[in-house]
Amino acid sequence: MMRRVLKRAAMIALAAAFTLHLRPAAAADTKITFVTDWKAEAEHGGFYEALALGLYKKAGLDVTIRQGGPGIDNMQLLAAGAVDFAIGSNSFGPLNLVQAGAHVVAVMAASQKDPQCLMTHPRPDIKSLADIKGKPVMIAAGSADTFFLWLKAKYGYSDSQIRPYTFNMAPFLVNKNAIQQGYISSEPYLVEQQGGFKPQVFLFADAGYPSYASLVMVSQTMIDAHPDVVQKFVDASIQGWYDYLHADPSPADKLIEKDDPDESDGVIAYAIKTMKAEGMIEGGDAAKLGIGAMTDARWKTFFDVMSKEGVYPANLDYKAGYTLRFVDKGLALAASH
Structure with a gap:
């Protein structure tokens, strides 16, 4: 965070x-x-x-x-x-x-391992971090200068994808197309509790984030x-x-x-x-x-x-x-x- x-x-x-x-x-x-x-x-x-x-x-x-x-x-x-x-x-x-x-x-x-991840709703068009290229992603202000730099380097993400994330999960929960950053050790649980569904979770560390x-x-x-x-x-x-x-x-x-x-x-x-x-x-x-x-x-x-x-x-x-x-x-x- x-x-x-x-x-x-x-x-x-x-x-x-x-x-x-x-x-x-x-x-x-x-x-x-x-x-x-x-x-x-x-x-x-x-x-x-x-x-x-x-x-x-x-x-x-x-x-x-x-x-x-x-x-x-x-x-x-x-x-x-x-x-x-x-x-x-x-x-x-x-x-x-x-x-x-x-x-x-x-x-x-x-x-x-850095617990940072990206989460999506269950959806057939995204099965990996690579599939998120070009799609809007909600990240916190400081994230653009940290892990997002790695995502840009490895997968070709661009700054035009960035949308603001203010640590309020409501926008993610109500929008089935939303993609949001999180900690694998906390946000997926909160999504299940508050949204009633299990999100797709992509842990950066599993993709080589060093x-x-x-x-x-x-x-x-x-x-x-x-x-x-x-x-x-x-x-x-x-x-x-x-x-x-x-x-x-x-x-x-x-x-x-x-x-x-x-x-x-x-x-x-x-x-x-x-x-x-x-x-x-x-x-x-x-x-x-x-x-x-x-x-x-x-x-x-x-x-x-x-x-x-x-x-x-x-x-x-x-x-x-x-x-x-x-x-x-x-x-x-x-x-x-």
């Missing part, structure tokens, strides 16, 4: 609201503010689980999770030093910040000054994700529903089931390297695809946007295999 860019005055006001900056909350605890990329949802479940079970606390971290939402640009908040950690929705985030000269780094990829999702991002300054804090946060988050998927997710779910009452038990249960079935958290490289895995090869693939299409200059130092220092250690791997 995408966010609009904040105006300077609004961002300053938001930054003031996020109290943080490595202040000792108790004798041995380091205070951390972590802002997500959207309203609280099961796709953030592992982080909420780590908070609910006291895994961050056990690591000496006093973590506050702040949910994102429309109009909150958490990448700008992180780049401005207004928060300590943030979730980057996809692989565009780190490279965009490199291009902008911001020293912000991805240290973990909670999701090996983006990671739910990237944990932090400033290079934090990494240089407090690498131990970064490692503790990553390790506790990884354990939180393992527990969320394999143990009792209800501690996290209670916190999620407290932050976002619209995230119902049914939506959460569907999301957890989908994340497991699709191998979103523990599939791909994570199956061998552990939850949170990232690889140089995967980042190179993403950069090569996007630079070839002119999204990034060929000489961009894309490796400055991530580090493998804190992941690929097989944490919680033995227990899940």
